[in-house]
Amino acid sequence: MPTTRRLRCDTAKHLTLVVGMMLVVCPAAASSSEPARAQSPTLVDCQERFAARPEDHEAVMCFYECAQAPHARDTVRRALISLGERHPANGWLALVLGHVEYLSDREAAEAAYLRAADIFRERQNAEGEVLAGINLRSIMLRQKRTEEALSWTHRVGEVANASGRPDLRARALIVEASQLHEVEYDLGRAFRVLKRAEPLTFPDGTPGLKKQYLTMLHIISERLGRLEEATEATLRLVELARSSRDLISEARARHTLANLMTRRHLRDRAPETRSQALRMAREALVASRNAGVRQLEAKALRLIADLLGESPEEQREAEELLRLCMRIAEELASDERKISCLWTRAERRAGVDPVGAIQDSEESIQLALRVADPLVLALALRGRGQVAYLTQPLPVALEHVERALDAVESLRASQSDALIQAELFASWASDYHRLAGWTLEAGGATGKAALLDPREAMSRAFAVSERMRARSLLDALAASHALATTAETPERKAQRAEVRGRLTTVQRRLLETTHTAAQREAALRELQELERVERDLRTAPRQGTREFASLASIEQGLGEDEALLAFLVGDDTDTRGDFAGGAWVLAVTRTGTRAHRIPERARLTPAVALFSGLLERRDGSEAGAAAALYAQLLGPALAELPTGVRRLLVVPDGPLHDLPFAALRQDAEGPPLVARYELSLMPSASLWRHWRQASAPPPGGEALVLADPDRSVRVSDARTVAKERMGVFTEAARVGALPEARREGHAVMEALRGTAVTPHLRTGTEASERALKSADLARVRVLHVAGHAVVDAEAPERSALVLAPGSEQEDGILQPREIAELHLQGALVVLSACRSASGAVLPGEGVLSLSRAFFEAGSRAVVASLWPLRDAEAADLVEHFYQYLAQGLSSSAALRRAQLEAIEDGLPPAAWAGLVVLGDASLAVTAPREDSLSSGSLMVGTGTLALVLFAGILVWRARRSAYPKSAS
Known part of the structure; x- marks a missing residue:
């Protein structure tokens, strides 16, 4: 029997078990909304509470609070064992004994938890068995017993679901999300599973359950690069912790806020974010010390040291902070804490102690290999690459950064969702920019002495560029669609x-x-x-290929009249002022490749936004900005192109995805770029090669034209006439009629009549989702949709083409998941609808647009719009496009001719520059007619075309003052 003397136990400050990234909250601490006691309970207090309420788990949790004091732990343990012998059917005594044992002996804790689980199962106590199972799973994960941990994850879910209790179901979903995140590294499924717990947790869940949910939400969101969502979750966690006076949760949340602000600073490069992040990191340090959590204290120390500048005072402070960080990591025997302290110290020591910096970074890699988390390894290798750049020959740094990206791609490959793969990859785009820029620097492209053969450096930089771009789309196309379906x-x-x-x-x-x-x-x-x-x-995404297009293969595949311009829009310097790779355009032709520096991302982003805003004014005020962007992005590259080049294949990056290249001009008074070149936008050079190498569709076929869909589902309001082909998802039910779209549909019919492509027109209620899905798309060479599109940048998979339903089984909202299953076979798709080429832009992956979904469906080229189109202007432009397409011209040549006519008619760039060709610019849908314009007559330099263009420019200048204003 334990002694009954009054044993004063310290107040419980840490009632949580932390395993990896998963926070497991002990039941009483999780369910109690009371603030921490002013005075801790004594052992006698706990025995009296248990005697009064032996089946109350909160009364039993009193023993765990008392056991927080190391000198009291053994006495409390003996008391629980004694009570358990007298009350063998009380599972709460076994569970809390497990909590107490865990503080010093995890093997003993496992035995206690197993006994608790057996008791609760026998007594059909779902809450107890769920809590025992959660803690057993945590111990097994800590010991790398992943299969046993998975079995307990399943058992917790089974018991919680059978109970019907919302709180237990929420706990089980949080555990399942943790399993997917920590063990399987499947962040997408983890996120979706976790979100299912939200309505079960809010608003009626206990404070502890809410903390669990929000903690996991911010962890997963941050790993996915969803910094705003992670920040929102963390702010909610701060308020919850403060309201319940939970110092530990508040300290953890404050550290997370500081870390998120640091990542936003790295992403946005706003000057004020660094000082905000440093202030928040100092607040997190204070909160960690107040809570007495050494793990969080070490994290805060490292983060402050990472954010400090290079002045002597800041250097000294950083050294002291990192010394404390290392000491705490050693005391805690925490490899993860030691890794982050080491790589931060290594980067700061690189300028003064190169040997020590290299030793630190190498040790961090060895520890990361032991941790066996691909993200931790990638971060350690990233730090090693930075240290190598500052202390060793540049080729050594390139090797380390390449290893870091290999680790990232390993983590990417573990994701079961293509969109999540893209989001995860997006947060590493800057590392690809850095590696490409460093490689070009090694080849002498920045003016420094070449350390690599220039051609080798160019080829390697191009390869890095391709590894970054549109990977999910490339995987989808490289893997057989039929194979993916039959799987x-x-x-x-x-x-x-x-x-x-x-x-x-x-x-x-x-x-x-x-x-x-x-x-x-x-x-x-x-x-x-x-x-x-x-x-x-959905079927998990297939890794279709690891063989990206080489620079040599692209050069050999280009025609003599083609050039590919691959943009890399990175940052010139990192937060410490070191070279971060810069921004480049690689101009590729059959005769070779040249690299040219362009303004960095921070400069281009506002410049492109300004240019777009001036275009909307329709008064010619954009001419100066057009000339400035031409000089910055294209001038040197175009000046060195062979004279025979007439088609530019543009691979944009970052803010350039929204740039209408056709409207750029060499000088403010000169003709736009489209007067000199055909233009096409490519997600990547590898995708261009994929389309170009694919077998051409057979001659002949059909064109399916859907124009001015009539949903016929309105209530009392009369059908309105829309001035622009635009809208948002919430307005899809009220989209207006587009009379000019119907005229456009008839114009397409007229243009294609008599060609090898037989057109079929569907208008009004016949322009339906059912008509499209039931068509024989294997014969369709042209799919044309003239109507409304709704674009949701927050949820790209809700974007849609708005059609008539056509049946009770359809809603008329044709979304990307449905588009991707249309089984198009190399068709040309024309989306005469607003913003069909725009949407959310993910770094590296590109634009998550409706156009992209048609590529997944099998299209080789898509003509779509970057911005809202006025109905009449769109109809005229598309009508002229089809007139030239019917003559046998390629999609890019036909669009160029239509745009030149718009220029000759005095229309502003806002009326024609937003329509772009995406994909295979050479795609033609019919053989050339004898009376069609020859390709040679389209080349810049022919006298007739030059005179026509000059006359058109004179007309354009005369009409600028009469431009109509934008529709409201």
């Missing part, structure tokens, strides 16, 4: 069909205008859940 089991196909049917039903409700706000909110929550289920049912 599904019949059961999964049936499940997907059932879920998609429910999605259609919910979206039809959301498109009705008679529902109340509460009904729409409920439908939106149901939609979000169905979207998560549908994504989980």
